[in-house]
Amino acid sequence: MKPLVRLLAALAAALAALPAAAQYPAKPIRIVVPFPPGGGVDIVARTVGEKISGRLGQPVVVDNKPGASMTIGTDAVAKSAPDGYTLLLGPIGNQAVVHATFKKLPFDMQRDFAPVSRIGYGTIVLVVPSTLGVSSVKELVALAKAKPGRLMFASSGTGALIHLTGEMFKHAAAIDITHVPYKGTTQILPDLLDGRVDMAVDSLPAYLPHIKSGKLRALGVASRQRSTLMPDIPTIAESGVPGVVSATDYALYAPAGTPKDVIAILNREANAALQLEDVRAKLAGMGIEISGSTPEALQAELADEIAKWAKVVKDANLKLE
Numbered sequence: 001m002k003p004l005v006r007l008l009a010a011l012a013a014a015l016a017a018l019p020a021a022a023q024y025p026a027k028p029i030r031i032v033v034p035f036p037p038g039g040g041v042d043i044v045a046r047t048v049g050e051k052i053s054g055r056l057g058q059p060v061v062v063d064n065k066p067g068a069s070m071t072i073g074t075d076a077v078a079k080s081a082p083d084g085y086t087l088l089l090g091p092i093g094n095q096a097v098v099h100a101t102f103k104k105l106p107f108d109m110q111r112d113f114a115p116v117s118r119i120g121y122g123t124i125v126l127v128v129p130s131t132l133g134v135s136s137v138k139e140l141v142a143l144a145k146a147k148p149g150r151l152m153f154a155s156s157g158t159g160a161l162i163h164l165t166g167e168m169f170k171h172a173a174a175i176d177i178t179h180v181p182y183k184g185t186t187q188i189l190p191d192l193l194d195g196r197v198d199m200a201v202d203s204l205p206a207y208l209p210h211i212k213s214g215k216l217r218a219l220g221v222a223s224r225q226r227s228t229l230m231p232d233i234p235t236i237a238e239s240g241v242p243g244v245v246s247a248t249d250y251a252l253y254a255p256a257g258t259p260k261d262v263i264a265i266l267n268r269e270a271n272a273a274l275q276l277e278d279v280r281a282k283l284a285g286m287g288i289e290i291s292g293s294t295p296e297a298l299q300a301e302l303a304d305e306i307a308k309w310a311k312v313v314k315d316a317n318l319k320l321e
Helices: 003-017 040-056 071-078 092-101 137-146 161-173 185-193 205-213 260-273 277-285 295-316
Strands: 029-033 060-064 086-090 113-122 124-129 152-155 178-181 199-203 216-221 248-255 288-290
Touching (some): 029 040, 029 071, 040 086, 040 113, 040 248, 040 260, 071 086, 071 248, 092 161, 092 248, 092 295, 113 260, 124 137, 124 161, 124 185, 137 161, 137 216, 152 161, 161 178, 161 199, 161 295, 185 205, 248 260, 277 288
Parallel strands (some): 029 060, 029 086, 152 199
Antiparallel strands (some): 086 248, 113 248, 113 288, 124 199, 124 216
C-alpha cells in the first residue's frame, strides 16, 4: 500500500473510532415541526434553532411537515437516522393526547424518540364573555349546575389538547356543559365576544387584548402556578376545581438510538439558548414561560402526560376513531 493511501486509511479509521460528539455536528441540522409555518411551535423552533446554529457553527433548518394531527412530521423523524441531524420540536401534551386518542400510530413517542430538552410552557386560560355575569370559577360552576347541558364551551378542534382540557374541567367540576368545536381560535373569538358561546378554554395570547379591554373575563388558568402575564388571575385549582392542569408546551426530541454524547450536546445548547435575553423576551411575548430540562426529566414528564390524558379521554368517553 502506498504511503499516502495508508495514511488516508489510518486517518479514516481514527475518525471512525472517535466518539460521535467529536465529529458532531459536521453538516446542517434539520428541525421538523409537525405544524404549518407561522404558528407557535414554528416560531419557537426558528428562535431556538437560530441560536443553536450560531453556537454549533452549522445551519439549523426548520422543516414544516403538518397534517394528520402531527403524525406526518412526527413519523418522519421517528424513521430518520439516529445521528442528531434530524430532530423534532413539538408539544409534550399534544403528543400524549395523540397517543390517547389514536389506537393505531406508526410510532411510539416513548419507544421511538430520545428526549433532548423541554423548551417551555404556554398558559391555557378559562375565559367567558363579560356579559355572562360570572366573575369567578365558583360562580361559573354554580351557573352550569343550575343549567345542565345549556352552557357551551368552545375549543379549537375535537380531540386536541384544548378540547380535552375543557373535558378535564367539565369532569373535575362535575358539570354538564356542551362542547362546540371550531377550526381555530380566530373562529372562536367572534362568537365568544358576542356571547354565542359561553366560555372557552384556550391558549392565552389571542385573548389578552379582549381581557384587557374588559369584553372578556379570565376566570382562571390551567397551569400549576399563576401566569406571569396575568398574576392576578388564580389557577383553576386555586378556584376550587383541583386536578385541572394543562398547558401548551414545547420540547425537543431526537430519534431513538441517537448517541448519548450527541444528545448531551443538543441538550446543553438548547438550554444555553434559553438563557439568552433576546430569546427569553421573544418567547415571553408569546406567553411562553421558559423551562429547560434534562433529557431524563423530559422522558418522565412525557410518561406522566400520556397517563394523564389517557384518563381524561376515558373519563370523557371520547371515541375519535
